[in-house]
Amino acid sequence: MKKRKTDAPSAAEKDAVTPAADALASDPAACANVTADCAAPAAESAAEGVVSPTSAPISSAPAPDAPAPRRLRDRFIDGLLLVLAALPFVACMVLKVLTTPASEGVEIHGAQVYFTIPMPIQPLRVSEAQVVSLAVVLSVLFLCLYLTRGLSPRGHSRRQIICETVVGAADGLVRDNMGERFAGFAPFIAAVMALSALSSLSSLLGLFPPTSDLNVVGGWAILVFILITVYKCKGGIGHYLKGYLEPFFVMAPLNVISEVATPVSMTFRHVGNVLSGVAISTMIAAALDGLSKLVLGAIPFLRTVPLFRVGLPAVLSLYFDLFSGLLQAFVFAMLSMLYITTGFPEEKYLERQQKKRAKAARRRAKS
Protein backbone atom coordinates (compact mmCIF):
# COMPACT_ATOMS: atom_id res chain seq x y z
CA MET A 1 0.00 0.00 0.00
CA LYS A 2 2.76 2.33 0.94
CA LYS A 3 4.61 1.68 -2.26
CA ARG A 4 1.57 2.41 -4.38
CA LYS A 5 1.06 5.58 -2.50
CA THR A 6 4.57 6.64 -3.35
CA ASP A 7 4.37 5.70 -6.97
CA ALA A 8 1.24 7.72 -7.59
CA PRO A 9 2.76 11.13 -6.84
CA SER A 10 5.86 10.43 -8.86
CA ALA A 11 3.76 9.44 -11.84
CA ALA A 12 1.73 12.59 -11.34
CA GLU A 13 5.00 14.45 -11.13
CA LYS A 14 6.08 13.09 -14.47
CA ASP A 15 2.79 14.06 -16.04
CA ALA A 16 3.08 17.45 -14.50
CA VAL A 17 6.57 18.08 -15.79
CA THR A 18 6.03 17.20 -19.43
CA PRO A 19 3.21 19.61 -20.33
CA ALA A 20 5.00 22.35 -18.48
CA ALA A 21 8.11 21.68 -20.50
CA ASP A 22 6.03 21.75 -23.70
CA ALA A 23 4.35 25.00 -22.73
CA LEU A 24 7.68 26.57 -21.96
CA ALA A 25 9.27 25.26 -25.13
CA SER A 26 6.55 26.89 -27.20
CA ASP A 27 7.00 30.13 -25.32
CA PRO A 28 10.71 30.67 -24.71
CA ALA A 29 10.29 34.32 -23.78
CA ALA A 30 7.97 33.41 -20.93
CA CYS A 31 10.41 30.76 -19.81
CA ALA A 32 13.24 33.27 -19.70
CA ASN A 33 11.09 35.63 -17.71
CA VAL A 34 10.12 33.05 -15.20
CA THR A 35 13.63 31.88 -14.60
CA ALA A 36 14.95 35.41 -14.33
CA ASP A 37 12.36 36.30 -11.76
CA CYS A 38 12.94 33.20 -9.78
CA ALA A 39 16.61 33.97 -9.44
CA ALA A 40 16.01 36.38 -6.60
CA PRO A 41 14.09 34.09 -4.25
CA ALA A 42 16.22 31.22 -5.43
CA ALA A 43 15.23 28.87 -2.68
CA GLU A 44 12.12 27.26 -4.10
CA SER A 45 13.35 27.24 -7.65
CA ALA A 46 16.42 25.40 -6.45
CA ALA A 47 14.07 22.78 -5.10
CA GLU A 48 12.25 22.64 -8.39
CA GLY A 49 15.46 22.33 -10.30
CA VAL A 50 16.44 19.33 -8.29
CA VAL A 51 13.04 17.73 -8.52
CA SER A 52 12.45 17.84 -12.24
CA PRO A 53 15.59 16.08 -13.46
CA THR A 54 15.10 13.22 -11.05
CA SER A 55 11.54 12.61 -12.09
CA ALA A 56 12.40 12.61 -15.78
CA PRO A 57 14.37 9.35 -16.21
CA ILE A 58 11.77 7.16 -14.55
CA SER A 59 11.81 4.47 -17.20
CA SER A 60 15.54 4.42 -17.90
CA ALA A 61 16.87 3.90 -14.39
CA PRO A 62 15.12 1.19 -12.41
CA ALA A 63 15.86 1.83 -8.78
CA PRO A 64 16.43 -0.96 -6.28
CA ASP A 65 13.28 -1.72 -4.34
CA ALA A 66 14.97 -1.99 -0.97
CA PRO A 67 16.47 1.28 0.28
CA ALA A 68 20.24 1.11 0.33
CA PRO A 69 21.82 1.37 3.77
CA ARG A 70 22.44 5.02 4.45
CA ARG A 71 26.05 5.87 4.80
CA LEU A 72 27.54 7.95 7.53
CA ARG A 73 28.49 10.71 5.12
CA ASP A 74 24.92 11.08 3.89
CA ARG A 75 23.66 11.27 7.39
CA PHE A 76 26.26 13.88 8.24
CA ILE A 77 25.28 16.05 5.28
CA ASP A 78 21.61 15.73 6.23
CA GLY A 79 22.34 16.88 9.72
CA LEU A 80 24.51 19.68 8.46
CA LEU A 81 21.76 20.96 6.15
CA LEU A 82 19.19 20.87 8.94
CA VAL A 83 21.54 22.76 11.23
CA LEU A 84 22.22 25.27 8.47
CA ALA A 85 18.47 25.72 8.02
CA ALA A 86 18.03 26.55 11.69
CA LEU A 87 21.24 28.53 12.09
CA PRO A 88 20.11 31.82 10.43
CA PHE A 89 17.22 32.18 12.87
CA VAL A 90 19.45 31.43 15.83
CA ALA A 91 21.99 33.94 14.57
CA CYS A 92 19.24 36.57 14.22
CA MET A 93 18.01 35.90 17.75
CA VAL A 94 21.53 36.24 19.13
CA LEU A 95 22.02 39.45 17.17
CA LYS A 96 18.73 40.79 18.47
CA VAL A 97 19.55 39.96 22.07
CA LEU A 98 22.98 41.56 21.78
CA THR A 99 21.88 44.78 20.07
CA THR A 100 18.50 45.61 21.62
CA PRO A 101 18.94 48.53 24.00
CA ALA A 102 17.67 47.95 27.50
CA SER A 103 14.28 49.58 27.99
CA GLU A 104 11.61 49.82 30.64
CA GLY A 105 8.29 48.15 29.94
CA VAL A 106 6.81 47.24 26.59
CA GLU A 107 7.12 49.49 23.59
CA ILE A 108 6.60 49.40 19.86
CA HIS A 109 9.23 50.58 17.44
CA GLY A 110 10.23 49.96 13.85
CA ALA A 111 13.10 47.87 12.59
CA GLN A 112 16.38 48.55 14.31
CA VAL A 113 19.10 49.88 12.01
CA TYR A 114 22.26 47.87 12.44
CA PHE A 115 24.65 49.89 10.31
CA THR A 116 24.64 52.24 7.34
CA ILE A 117 26.67 51.95 4.17
CA PRO A 118 27.51 55.24 2.47
CA MET A 119 26.03 55.38 -1.00
CA PRO A 120 26.04 58.15 -3.61
CA ILE A 121 22.38 59.17 -3.40
CA GLN A 122 21.36 58.09 0.07
CA PRO A 123 23.10 56.05 2.75
CA LEU A 124 22.00 52.42 2.61
CA ARG A 125 20.60 51.41 5.97
CA VAL A 126 20.88 47.74 6.81
CA SER A 127 18.11 47.11 9.31
CA GLU A 128 16.67 44.20 11.19
CA ALA A 129 14.11 43.64 8.44
CA GLN A 130 16.77 43.00 5.79
CA VAL A 131 18.80 40.75 8.06
CA VAL A 132 15.83 38.63 9.09
CA SER A 133 14.52 38.34 5.54
CA LEU A 134 17.94 37.21 4.35
CA ALA A 135 17.92 34.67 7.16
CA VAL A 136 14.54 33.44 5.94
CA VAL A 137 15.87 33.10 2.39
CA LEU A 138 18.89 31.12 3.58
CA SER A 139 16.75 28.93 5.79
CA VAL A 140 14.32 28.10 2.99
CA LEU A 141 17.25 27.36 0.68
CA PHE A 142 18.83 24.89 3.07
CA LEU A 143 15.49 23.34 3.92
CA CYS A 144 14.86 22.74 0.21
CA LEU A 145 18.34 21.28 -0.24
CA TYR A 146 17.65 18.97 2.69
CA LEU A 147 14.25 17.90 1.39
CA THR A 148 15.47 17.24 -2.15
CA ARG A 149 18.54 15.24 -1.20
CA GLY A 150 18.50 11.60 -2.15
CA LEU A 151 15.41 11.75 -4.33
CA SER A 152 14.95 8.66 -6.44
CA PRO A 153 12.41 7.76 -9.12
CA ARG A 154 10.87 5.05 -6.94
CA GLY A 155 11.92 6.33 -3.59
CA HIS A 156 9.50 6.09 -0.75
CA SER A 157 11.32 7.97 1.92
CA ARG A 158 9.24 10.27 4.07
CA ARG A 159 11.23 13.21 2.81
CA GLN A 160 10.42 12.51 -0.79
CA ILE A 161 6.72 12.20 -0.07
CA ILE A 162 6.73 15.58 1.72
CA CYS A 163 8.66 17.09 -1.14
CA GLU A 164 6.34 15.71 -3.79
CA THR A 165 3.29 16.82 -1.86
CA VAL A 166 4.58 20.38 -1.61
CA VAL A 167 5.60 20.60 -5.25
CA GLY A 168 2.39 18.93 -6.38
CA ALA A 169 0.29 21.33 -4.29
CA ALA A 170 2.08 24.38 -5.69
CA ASP A 171 1.75 23.05 -9.22
CA GLY A 172 -1.93 22.28 -8.72
CA LEU A 173 -2.66 25.68 -7.24
CA VAL A 174 -0.99 27.53 -10.09
CA ARG A 175 -2.59 25.27 -12.69
CA ASP A 176 -6.04 25.79 -11.17
CA ASN A 177 -5.76 29.54 -10.92
CA MET A 178 -3.60 30.55 -13.85
CA GLY A 179 -4.23 27.84 -16.40
CA GLU A 180 -1.93 25.62 -18.39
CA ARG A 181 -0.10 28.47 -20.11
CA PHE A 182 1.31 29.83 -16.85
CA ALA A 183 2.18 26.49 -15.27
CA GLY A 184 5.81 27.55 -15.23
CA PHE A 185 4.96 30.12 -12.58
CA ALA A 186 4.68 27.47 -9.87
CA PRO A 187 8.24 27.94 -8.50
CA PHE A 188 7.85 31.69 -8.34
CA ILE A 189 4.50 31.55 -6.58
CA ALA A 190 5.74 28.89 -4.18
CA ALA A 191 8.82 30.98 -3.41
CA VAL A 192 6.72 34.07 -2.69
CA MET A 193 4.42 32.07 -0.46
CA ALA A 194 7.24 30.39 1.45
CA LEU A 195 9.10 33.65 1.96
CA SER A 196 6.03 35.53 3.08
CA ALA A 197 4.77 32.80 5.39
CA LEU A 198 8.13 32.15 7.04
CA SER A 199 8.80 35.88 7.40
CA SER A 200 5.51 36.36 9.18
CA LEU A 201 6.09 33.31 11.33
CA SER A 202 9.52 34.55 12.41
CA SER A 203 7.73 36.77 14.92
CA LEU A 204 6.94 33.57 16.83
CA LEU A 205 10.65 33.38 17.65
CA GLY A 206 10.64 36.92 18.98
CA LEU A 207 12.28 38.30 15.87
CA PHE A 208 11.16 41.36 13.99
CA PRO A 209 8.88 40.02 11.23
CA PRO A 210 10.23 41.42 7.94
CA THR A 211 6.72 41.49 6.51
CA SER A 212 5.77 44.24 8.97
CA ASP A 213 8.31 46.49 7.25
CA LEU A 214 6.93 48.43 4.31
CA ASN A 215 10.20 48.14 2.37
CA VAL A 216 10.34 44.35 2.24
CA VAL A 217 6.79 43.75 1.06
CA GLY A 218 7.03 46.82 -1.17
CA GLY A 219 9.95 45.17 -2.94
CA TRP A 220 7.92 42.01 -3.54
CA ALA A 221 4.96 44.03 -4.77
CA ILE A 222 7.18 45.95 -7.19
CA LEU A 223 8.56 42.65 -8.49
CA VAL A 224 5.03 41.39 -9.06
CA PHE A 225 4.07 44.70 -10.66
CA ILE A 226 6.97 44.38 -13.13
CA LEU A 227 5.80 40.86 -13.96
CA ILE A 228 2.23 42.09 -14.49
CA THR A 229 3.43 44.87 -16.79
CA VAL A 230 5.68 42.54 -18.76
CA TYR A 231 2.81 40.16 -19.33
CA LYS A 232 0.49 43.01 -20.27
CA CYS A 233 3.06 44.08 -22.87
CA LYS A 234 3.04 40.61 -24.44
CA GLY A 235 0.33 41.77 -26.80
CA GLY A 236 2.52 44.58 -28.08
CA ILE A 237 3.49 47.81 -26.36
CA GLY A 238 1.07 49.79 -28.51
CA HIS A 239 -1.79 47.59 -27.35
CA TYR A 240 -0.66 48.04 -23.73
CA LEU A 241 -0.52 51.83 -24.01
CA LYS A 242 -3.87 51.91 -25.77
CA GLY A 243 -5.34 50.17 -22.75
CA TYR A 244 -4.88 53.38 -20.79
CA LEU A 245 -7.16 55.34 -23.12
CA GLU A 246 -10.17 53.11 -22.58
CA PRO A 247 -13.06 53.70 -22.49
CA PHE A 248 -12.33 57.38 -23.33
CA PHE A 249 -9.04 59.21 -23.53
CA VAL A 250 -10.24 61.42 -20.66
CA MET A 251 -9.94 58.41 -18.36
CA ALA A 252 -6.17 58.14 -18.82
CA PRO A 253 -5.17 59.71 -15.47
CA LEU A 254 -7.61 57.50 -13.60
CA ASN A 255 -6.29 54.43 -15.38
CA VAL A 256 -2.73 55.37 -14.43
CA ILE A 257 -3.81 55.77 -10.81
CA SER A 258 -5.55 52.41 -10.76
CA GLU A 259 -2.44 50.85 -12.29
CA VAL A 260 -0.22 52.29 -9.56
CA ALA A 261 -2.75 51.37 -6.89
CA THR A 262 -2.20 47.66 -7.55
CA PRO A 263 1.25 47.30 -5.91
CA VAL A 264 0.39 49.90 -3.27
CA SER A 265 -2.72 48.06 -2.14
CA MET A 266 -0.94 44.71 -2.20
CA THR A 267 1.82 46.12 -0.01
CA PHE A 268 -0.46 47.84 2.46
CA ARG A 269 -2.75 44.87 2.81
CA HIS A 270 0.07 42.53 3.73
CA VAL A 271 2.04 44.97 5.88
CA GLY A 272 -1.05 46.27 7.64
CA ASN A 273 -2.18 42.83 8.68
CA VAL A 274 1.17 41.76 10.07
CA LEU A 275 1.91 45.14 11.63
CA SER A 276 -1.48 45.29 13.30
CA GLY A 277 -0.88 41.82 14.70
CA VAL A 278 2.45 42.94 16.14
CA ALA A 279 0.98 46.16 17.56
CA ILE A 280 -2.03 44.45 19.11
CA SER A 281 -0.02 41.65 20.69
CA THR A 282 2.44 44.19 22.11
CA MET A 283 -0.40 46.24 23.56
CA ILE A 284 -1.97 43.14 25.06
CA ALA A 285 1.38 42.24 26.60
CA ALA A 286 1.62 45.73 28.11
CA ALA A 287 -1.93 45.52 29.46
CA LEU A 288 -1.30 42.11 31.03
CA ASP A 289 1.89 43.49 32.54
CA GLY A 290 -0.13 46.25 34.18
CA LEU A 291 -2.74 43.77 35.37
CA SER A 292 -0.19 41.52 37.03
CA LYS A 293 1.41 44.54 38.67
CA LEU A 294 -2.00 45.53 39.99
CA VAL A 295 -2.69 42.10 41.41
CA LEU A 296 0.73 41.27 42.79
CA GLY A 297 1.85 44.82 43.57
CA ALA A 298 1.14 44.54 47.28
CA ILE A 299 3.21 41.40 47.78
CA PRO A 300 6.85 42.31 48.37
CA PHE A 301 8.75 39.59 46.50
CA LEU A 302 6.31 38.80 43.72
CA ARG A 303 5.96 42.42 42.61
CA THR A 304 8.04 42.06 39.46
CA VAL A 305 6.68 38.70 38.33
CA PRO A 306 4.63 39.15 35.11
CA LEU A 307 2.07 36.54 36.15
CA PHE A 308 -0.50 37.07 33.39
CA ARG A 309 2.06 37.37 30.64
CA VAL A 310 2.86 33.68 30.93
CA GLY A 311 0.98 31.77 28.26
CA LEU A 312 -1.96 34.09 27.68
CA PRO A 313 -0.44 36.10 24.80
CA ALA A 314 0.43 32.82 23.07
CA VAL A 315 -3.26 32.03 22.64
CA LEU A 316 -3.88 35.37 20.98
CA SER A 317 -0.83 35.03 18.78
CA LEU A 318 -2.47 31.93 17.33
CA TYR A 319 -4.73 34.29 15.44
CA PHE A 320 -2.60 37.40 15.05
CA ASP A 321 0.67 35.72 14.13
CA LEU A 322 -0.16 32.29 12.76
CA PHE A 323 -3.50 32.60 11.03
CA SER A 324 -3.22 36.16 9.82
CA GLY A 325 0.34 35.74 8.57
CA LEU A 326 -0.37 32.56 6.66
CA LEU A 327 -3.63 33.92 5.24
CA GLN A 328 -1.87 37.04 3.99
CA ALA A 329 0.86 34.95 2.35
CA PHE A 330 -1.87 33.03 0.55
CA VAL A 331 -3.75 36.18 -0.41
CA PHE A 332 -0.59 37.83 -1.73
CA ALA A 333 0.24 34.82 -3.89
CA MET A 334 -3.36 34.50 -5.10
CA LEU A 335 -3.56 38.16 -6.02
CA SER A 336 -0.29 38.11 -7.94
CA MET A 337 -1.54 35.06 -9.85
CA LEU A 338 -4.84 36.76 -10.53
CA TYR A 339 -3.34 40.04 -11.70
CA ILE A 340 -0.82 38.36 -13.98
CA THR A 341 -3.44 36.13 -15.56
CA THR A 342 -6.09 38.79 -16.03
CA GLY A 343 -3.61 41.32 -17.39
CA PHE A 344 -2.37 38.96 -20.07
CA PRO A 345 -4.07 39.80 -23.41
CA GLU A 346 -4.40 36.27 -24.74
CA GLU A 347 -6.13 36.92 -28.06
CA LYS A 348 -3.81 39.74 -28.99
CA TYR A 349 -0.79 37.65 -28.00
CA LEU A 350 -1.89 34.69 -30.12
CA GLU A 351 -2.59 37.01 -33.02
CA ARG A 352 0.89 38.46 -32.76
CA GLN A 353 2.48 35.04 -32.54
CA GLN A 354 0.61 33.96 -35.63
CA LYS A 355 1.72 37.05 -37.50
CA LYS A 356 5.32 36.46 -36.46
CA ARG A 357 5.16 32.87 -37.57
CA ALA A 358 3.68 33.85 -40.92
CA LYS A 359 6.42 36.43 -41.37
CA ALA A 360 9.12 33.91 -40.61
CA ALA A 361 7.56 31.43 -43.03
CA ARG A 362 7.44 34.08 -45.74
CA ARG A 363 11.09 34.92 -45.15
CA ARG A 364 12.01 31.28 -45.31
CA ALA A 365 10.11 30.88 -48.56
CA LYS A 366 11.89 33.89 -50.02
CA SER A 367 15.40 32.68 -49.20
Place this chain on the structure above:
Amino acid sequence: MQLAIAIALGCCALGAGIAMIAGIGPAIGEGYAVGQAIASIARQPESKKDVTRTMFIGCGLAETTGIYALFIAVMLVFVAPNMFVRLITGA
Protein backbone atom coordinates in the same frame (compact mmCIF):
# COMPACT_ATOMS: atom_id res chain seq x y z
CA MET B 1 4.11 75.33 24.96
CA GLN B 2 2.70 72.59 27.14
CA LEU B 3 -0.80 73.44 26.04
CA ALA B 4 0.26 73.20 22.41
CA ILE B 5 1.84 69.80 22.97
CA ALA B 6 -1.22 68.60 24.85
CA ILE B 7 -3.53 69.73 22.05
CA ALA B 8 -1.35 68.04 19.44
CA LEU B 9 -1.24 64.74 21.36
CA GLY B 10 -4.95 64.82 22.07
CA CYS B 11 -5.76 65.49 18.45
CA CYS B 12 -3.53 62.60 17.38
CA ALA B 13 -5.44 60.24 19.66
CA LEU B 14 -8.80 61.64 18.50
CA GLY B 15 -7.76 61.27 14.88
CA ALA B 16 -6.74 57.68 15.42
CA GLY B 17 -10.09 56.94 17.02
CA ILE B 18 -12.00 58.60 14.21
CA ALA B 19 -9.93 56.80 11.59
CA MET B 20 -10.90 53.45 13.05
CA ILE B 21 -14.58 54.16 12.33
CA ALA B 22 -13.63 52.82 8.91
CA GLY B 23 -13.52 49.39 10.57
CA ILE B 24 -17.32 49.27 10.35
CA GLY B 25 -17.32 48.77 6.59
CA PRO B 26 -15.04 45.73 6.35
CA ALA B 27 -16.77 44.18 9.38
CA ILE B 28 -20.17 44.33 7.70
CA GLY B 29 -18.72 43.19 4.39
CA GLU B 30 -16.87 40.24 5.85
CA GLY B 31 -19.85 39.23 7.93
CA TYR B 32 -22.03 39.21 4.84
CA ALA B 33 -19.42 37.25 2.87
CA VAL B 34 -19.05 34.63 5.58
CA GLY B 35 -22.83 34.36 5.95
CA GLN B 36 -23.26 33.80 2.24
CA ALA B 37 -20.44 31.26 2.26
CA ILE B 38 -22.11 29.32 5.07
CA ALA B 39 -25.41 29.42 3.22
CA SER B 40 -23.81 28.06 0.08
CA ILE B 41 -21.96 25.35 2.02
CA ALA B 42 -25.24 24.35 3.63
CA ARG B 43 -26.82 24.09 0.20
CA GLN B 44 -23.90 22.24 -1.37
CA PRO B 45 -21.71 20.64 1.28
CA GLU B 46 -19.47 19.03 -1.35
CA SER B 47 -18.23 22.45 -2.49
CA LYS B 48 -16.98 23.31 0.98
CA LYS B 49 -13.30 23.41 0.04
CA ASP B 50 -13.67 25.78 -2.89
CA VAL B 51 -16.13 28.02 -1.10
CA THR B 52 -13.93 28.30 1.98
CA ARG B 53 -10.86 29.17 -0.06
CA THR B 54 -12.65 31.77 -2.10
CA MET B 55 -14.23 33.19 1.03
CA PHE B 56 -10.85 33.65 2.69
CA ILE B 57 -9.47 35.46 -0.33
CA GLY B 58 -12.56 37.63 -0.47
CA CYS B 59 -12.24 38.42 3.22
CA GLY B 60 -8.59 39.31 2.69
CA LEU B 61 -9.61 41.70 -0.06
CA ALA B 62 -12.50 43.19 1.88
CA GLU B 63 -10.18 43.89 4.78
CA THR B 64 -8.14 46.30 2.68
CA THR B 65 -9.98 49.52 3.52
CA GLY B 66 -10.01 48.63 7.18
CA ILE B 67 -6.29 47.97 7.02
CA TYR B 68 -5.70 51.38 5.44
CA ALA B 69 -7.55 53.00 8.33
CA LEU B 70 -5.62 50.92 10.82
CA PHE B 71 -2.36 51.92 9.21
CA ILE B 72 -3.23 55.59 9.58
CA ALA B 73 -4.34 55.04 13.16
CA VAL B 74 -1.08 53.27 13.99
CA MET B 75 0.88 56.09 12.39
CA LEU B 76 -1.13 58.66 14.36
CA VAL B 77 -0.60 56.89 17.66
CA PHE B 78 3.01 55.79 17.38
CA VAL B 79 4.73 58.04 14.85
CA ALA B 80 2.93 61.38 14.63
CA PRO B 81 3.15 62.46 18.32
CA ASN B 82 6.95 62.37 18.33
CA MET B 83 7.01 64.36 15.12
CA PHE B 84 4.59 67.00 16.40
CA VAL B 85 6.37 67.36 19.71
CA ARG B 86 9.67 67.80 17.90
CA LEU B 87 8.03 70.36 15.61
CA ILE B 88 6.56 72.36 18.47
CA THR B 89 9.62 72.35 20.69
CA GLY B 90 11.79 73.12 17.71
CA ALA B 91 14.27 70.39 18.58
